[in-house]
Amino acid sequence: MIQLDNVHVALKGFDLTIDELRIPKGFTVGCIGRNGAGKSTLIRTMMGLTVPARGDVLWDGAPLDVAMKERIGFVYDDLYYPKEFKVKALRRLFRSVYPTWNDSLYTELLESYGVSEKKKIKQLSKGMKMKTQIALALAHDPDVLIMDEPTAGLDPVVRRQFVAMLRDWMDAREDRTLFFSTHITSDLERFADYILLIDDGRVKFFLPIDEVEERFVLVRGTTNTLSERDQAMFEGVEWRGSQFTGLIDRSTHPIADDWIVERASLEDILYFLTEVTHDEARIID
Amino acid sequence: MDIFISHERPEPLYAQIVEQVKEQIARGVLEPDEQLPSIRNLAKQLEVSVITTKRAYEELENEGLIYSVHGRGSFIRAQANNAKTEWLRLEFEKKLEAVLQEGRLLGLTANDIRLLIDVYLEEEETK
Amino acid sequence: MKRALSIEWQTWRSYGGLYLLIFLFPLLFGVTFFGPISLFFFIMIFSQAWYNEQANVEQLELSLPVSRDDRLLARFLMYPMLLIVLGVASIVFVFILTQFAVWKEFVGPDQVASLTSGIPSIAFAWFGGMLLVIGLLLLVYTVFSFKWATIFIGVGYFLSIGLLLLAANVDMESNRTNGEVSGSIEVTGGWLSQLPVETAMLGIGTLGLIVYVVCFFLARLSYRRKTI
Numbered sequence: 001m002i003q004l005d006n007v008h009v010a011l012k013g014f015d016l017t018i019d020e021l022r023i024p025k026g027f028t029v030g031c032i033g034r035n036g037a038g039k040s041t042l043i044r045t046m047m048g049l050t051v052p053a054r055g056d057v058l059w060d061g062a063p064l065d066v067a068m069k070e071r072i073g074f075v076y077d078d079l080y081y082p083k084e085f086k087v088k089a090l091r092r093l094f095r096s097v098y099p100t101w102n103d104s105l106y107t108e109l110l111e112s113y114g115v116s117e118k119k120k121i122k123q124l125s126k127g128m129k130m131k132t133q134i135a136l137a138l139a140h141d142p143d144v145l146i147m148d149e150p151t152a153g154l155d156p157v158v159r160r161q162f163v164a165m166l167r168d169w170m171d172a173r174e175d176r177t178l179f180f181s182t183h184i185t186s187d188l189e190r191f192a193d194y195i196l197l198i199d200d201g202r203v204k205f206f207l208p209i210d211e212v213e214e215r216f217v218l219v220r221g222t223t224n225t226l227s228e229r230d231q232a233m234f235e236g237v238e239w240r241g242s243q244f245t246g247l248i249d250r251s252t253h254p255i256a257d258d259w260i261v262e263r264a265s266l267e268d269i270l271y272f273l274t275e276v277t278h279d280e281a282r283i284i285d
Numbered sequence: 286m287d288i289f290i291s292h293e294r295p296e297p298l299y300a301q302i303v304e305q306v307k308e309q310i311a312r313g314v315l316e317p318d319e320q321l322p323s324i325r326n327l328a329k330q331l332e333v334s335v336i337t338t339k340r341a342y343e344e345l346e347n348e349g350l351i352y353s354v355h356g357r358g359s360f361i362r363a364q365a366n367n368a369k370t371e372w373l374r375l376e377f378e379k380k381l382e383a384v385l386q387e388g389r390l391l392g393l394t395a396n397d398i399r400l401l402i403d404v405y406l407e408e409e410e411t412k
Numbered sequence: 413m414k415r416a417l418s419i420e421w422q423t424w425r426s427y428g429g430l431y432l433l434i435f436l437f438p439l440l441f442g443v444t445f446f447g448p449i450s451l452f453f454f455i456m457i458f459s460q461a462w463y464n465e466q467a468n469v470e471q472l473e474l475s476l477p478v479s480r481d482d483r484l485l486a487r488f489l490m491y492p493m494l495l496i497v498l499g500v501a502s503i504v505f506v507f508i509l510t511q512f513a514v515w516k517e518f519v520g521p522d523q524v525a526s527l528t529s530g531i532p533s534i535a536f537a538w539f540g541g542m543l544l545v546i547g548l549l550l551l552v553y554t555v556f557s558f559k560w561a562t563i564f565i566g567v568g569y570f571l572s573i574g575l576l577l578l579a580a581n582v583d584m585e586s587n588r589t590n591g592e593v594s595g596s597i598e599v600t601g602g603w604l605s606q607l608p609v610e611t612a613m614l615g616i617g618t619l620g621l622i623v624y625v626v627c628f629f630l631a632r633l634s635y636r637r638k639t640i
Contacts (some may be wrong), residue, residue, distance in 0.1 A: 083466075
């Protein structure tokens with residue numbers, strides 16, 4: 001569905017480099033990474049807002065054009081519209097540009113979310129702004145949903161409802177594609193088909209969920225069961241007194257039978273695989 | 286099909302599905318030529334990714350436990366009876382191994398363990 | 413293209429009632445209403461640009477199904493369209509006002525005379541002058557940040573006022589010499605005084621249009637590669 005080749009984005013103080021990335025059609029791709037890792041930049045690059053210094057970004061094999069954008073629903077981390085405007089201004093705007101706009105569906109969604117169109121945008125809470133964006137995105141019946149941290153600022157109950165809603169949306173038709181970036185990895189655990197891990201402006205991995213589960217495990221133990229050689233086998237280790245917890249990639253290092261092995265959650269994977277800066281390391285010590 | 290998956294256990298979800306299907310076949314819960322839910326439906330039911338259910342079915346097919354008919358779905362392949370008992374026996378051996386390991390960790394010697402087994406077996410016989 | 417214009421219009425329509433303010437200017441200022449209208453216009457542009465940058469509106473607008481080219485073209489079309497509408501509305505309003513003796517007394521006979529004689533050429537010169545400034549402004553705003561556009565706006569305002577006063581002065585002078593359009597008028601402006609006034613008006617007007625078109629094409633080149 002979306003193809004990035006040899007892409008390099010150079011911004012002030014930040015670089016994003018993607019050698020090759022293929023987002024498949026009809027699946028849910030969860031993009032995880034720390035704040036500032038490049039998730040938003042990636043999304044902006046896909047949407048044609050950020051122009052890369054080099055490389056190609058293709059949608060269905062062609063550069064992003066107007067016809068393709070008609071099929072894309074987007075939800076960003078904020079409502080980027082003049083804050084003094086009333087919410088109903090957004091309906092006018094979207095209705096005039098999307099040929100597949102369904103006005104009654106939009107009304108229904110806003111009502112179910114409890115968003116009042118008479119309010120000014122600045123009067124909406126973070127959660128309301130998100131819901132408004134979702135309503136705007138869904139109301140024109142897109143084939144693809146691109147979301148940049150849509151659940152940030154939502155409480156856990158609302159987040160669960162949100163993920164359930166996305167599930168329903170994906171299940172309703174077979175060819176729908178969802179690209180969803182978040183640092184709240186628990187949202188994706190039971191939901192994503194593919195996981196894209198971005199760290200420090202680079203892709204750490206892009207794997208289907210079965211492979212992620214297959215490869216990454218947490219190993220716990222006491223330091224006396226760990227030899228020097230063993231330590232190098234971990235993707236990342238953490239020490240608490242004489243106890244260690246480490247992440248192992250089973251495809252590169254098999255597990256010994258007498259180790260205590262645990263499921264590595266996406267958060268664990270993110271934690272152990274990402275770079276900890278020197279300043280941060282100092283805080284931990 | 287009743288499958289229970291746990292997000293806490295270290296085994297990948299697809300592996301858990303495979304194990305449970307195997308067990309159900311061995312116990313006769315799933316019968317030959319019985320149709321399995323589609324990968325989409327199973328994914329919905331278990332709230333997992335279709336990638337997981339697809340992988341599970343692929344593994345099962347590779348192991349000769351199910352077969353798929355294009356456009357119709359996946360079905361249980363008839364297993365020779367001894368294949369079923371073979372599997373159950375393997376499961377038993379695995380459990381035995383785990384128990385023995387625990388015994389070793391507790392500090393029991395091979396003799397201690399043999400004595401314990403005899404005690405239990407005798408109890409069984411007198412019942 | 414229709415979509416792009418619609419998007420551009422959304423922010424303008426929100427000013428709603430403010431547009432009625434323009435009718436105040438001929439009422440109060442007579443022929444020099446062109447000055448205050450320009451100022452008013454620049455304030456509108458200023459606030460629109462400020463709002464857009466504050467709220468990062470382009471991020472939303474360019475995610476919608478419009479091309480960057482169309483979006484920019486719509487912006488460049490909207491300004492002349494609004495200028496024409498406002499300009500024509502003001503002129504019509506002024507003509508209505510000239511029917512009222514009360515108003516004529518209020519602004520004075522000179523004003524009225526010059527209004528009823530030289531309006532079309534003054535209007536065209538004003539239009540061209542505005543386009544010249546707006547074009548450069550939009551270009552700078554597209555290529556650079558809001559800060560530079562703001563600096564330019566101040567310069568642009570004083571320039572256009574200067575030009576207009578010059579034009580008005582020239583015109584009034586020509587009226588005093590019995591409607592004769594001649595080159596021997598004591599007017600500051602160097603070589604401008606050698607030209608017939610009408611030609612000067614036409615010149616400024618046309619120059620403005622040309623500059624505007626050139627600014628559009630330059631802006632488009634930059635906009636295609638701009639990171640929002």
